[in-house]
Amino acid sequence: MIAALDLAPIWLTLRLAATSTLLLMLLGTPLAWWLAHTPSRMKSLVEAVTALPLVLPPTVLGFYLLILLSPDSTIGGAWVSLTGDNLTFSFSGLVIATMIYSLPFAVQPLQAAFEAVGRAPLEAAASLRAPPRDAFLTVASPLALRGYLTALVLSFAHAIGEFGVVLMVGGNIPGRTKVISIAIYEHVETLEYTQAHALSALLLVFSFVVLALVYTINRRFPVAAG
């Protein structure tokens, strides 16, 4: 049964989730930091935009992304002239779509963790001659470790299970955009229930393990305050 299973969607899904999670951590950290510390009135608006993927139907998000990333648009066109490749129906486009779709899952735990750490330990670090970046890396980040772990696990898991946005932006190109959830959909459409069962069970077990992990993290690493 497993031998009959096409493993390509699994590897593609893992690659997509790993790439988008890594990039999300890099880009989501400064955004979460800004949201945690800014006194700006823009904060609420930015928070709302960040949370949009939680409430929008994936098809709506996918539709706008499809338009935004198409070769006729500014962004999509610039990408084509830079790399010679389309953003739509490509792995790169999927990474961008996944990052946007998973944004709240990365930013919200990080923001909460940075807010819990607060300014106090940063002031203490500054009084010990630590420049802001040094203080961020050596004090704020270790104290916000639980936030990082939660953000990492949730973004990765969310990327794995994504369907609607991927279908809209990436379509169903084997080896390029055909991820697990799309493969399951296709197997069901073509009445290949055995394969659909195997992949679905895989995702079910994976999701359960991930959630169990998140709750364990929350118990093991209580937010450390100074």
Next chain:
Amino acid sequence: MATLEIDIRLGLPDFTLEVAHSFALKGITALFGPSGCGKSTLLRVIAGFERGASGRVALGGEVWQDRRRFVLPHRRGVGYVFQDTRLFAHLDVAGNLRYAERRAPLGGIARSDVIEALDLGPLLRRRPVRLSGGERQRVAIGRTLLSHPRLLLMDEPLAALDGHRKHDLMPYIARLPGAFGVPILYVTHSIDEVTRLADDIVALSEGRLLAAGEVAATLERLDLPPVSGRFEAGSLIQARVKGVDRKFMLTLLDVAGQEMVMPGMAVPEGADLRLRVRARDVSLARRRPEEISIRNILAGRVAEIASEPTTAFAEVLVDIGGGQHLRARLTRASVSDLDLAPGAEVFVLVKSVAFDRRALPREADPGQAGAPHGARQGD
């Protein structure tokens, strides 16, 4: 000796913090005032934590803040001991100390000296959550020292501790300026801490400077509302231990050539002490009283009288010789009945003496004068 020059304004919810003062940084300077008077905020302005403050801050000619410049906190070389200690929870005690050491300029304060001076040896492997309040504060002080600060800011470091731990920690703080050559700005609302620790005092009230100067001189000034509040208002006098009376368990003191006694015998002979006498514990008489239980009766001369027309009271400053003064709080009726006026000869009756454990001069080990705290002379 570096001078800290401040001329700053900062709007706070209830009032505007507006302070212009030159701090001659020597030993320990107390920033004193009631809770919410802006003294902690002033400390934060000096450290560079309040970006909203306008004005000028400079240390020894090096400008930290003015119209054009704002030096970030980590470049000021100011050590800050927070009331809540702010030890890094993800590091053990040794890690916290190392954090400061690594970022300190070369030729700093030696780690072994700090560990010894603050008794940190047994704590090094412990996590901050496993420390008591007093231990945490000692680690925080040690960590700050290891960053080799040019100026040490302490924000009510004893406020979160109970009475016993407070008094355990005070000698450690008293030793710092002498042992490590770091001047201290010490925020407190406790007159007890001021008299035990401080050389100079800067008193604030609702964001304004009330008085500044040497502690004893400032506390006995009559032209100011008492900086310590009516209840605790008083004066500081210096005394030398002459000997002990073993039968009655008393310590005999020489104060400006006159004798005083206080209960207890734990202070070594020859030690210099600083005594605090509250104005409300002092009475005056025109003739030396006889057959009276009060044992501390000093001859003096009225130096100054400040009546409070809106109350029943007046404060009288009495010169007891040797440049020392005692402050007495009497009713205005008494002042009138006794016909008191500057120059009048009086006898000063001291009902109760609280003494400052710290020996004077500063070089002496504060730990030696280890009599029970706040021993009061009964009548």
